[in-house]
Amino acid sequence: MEIMKFLGDLPGLGPIPKKDWSSASAVTTFFQVGIAAAGLVAVAFIVINAIQMATSNGDPGKVKKAREGILYSVIGLIIVIMAEAIIFFVSSNVE
Secondary structure (H helix, E strand, O other): OHHHHHHHOOOOOOOOOOOOOOHHHHHHHHHHHHHHHHHHHHHHHHHHHHHHHHOOOOOHHHHHHHHHHHHHHHHHHHHHHHHHHHHHHHHHHHO
């Protein structure tokens, strides 16, 4: 499958073993890549909002906006971690 060859070239995934891929393992790999990307985006938004908070010069509006951005990013990161746990649980019981 071409998608498996592409996923094997992505950094952090390591070499994908040569074997016959079941649809469950292909779907699991696809979701793991998506979850990793979502986690990176959430962490990036936390950093961006922290920088905005640090450079707000005490402006209450900017501080509030940055604080809300950090809160929403942390909530998103928690959702991503829970999704990873659900996918791990389902994939270990399906195969």
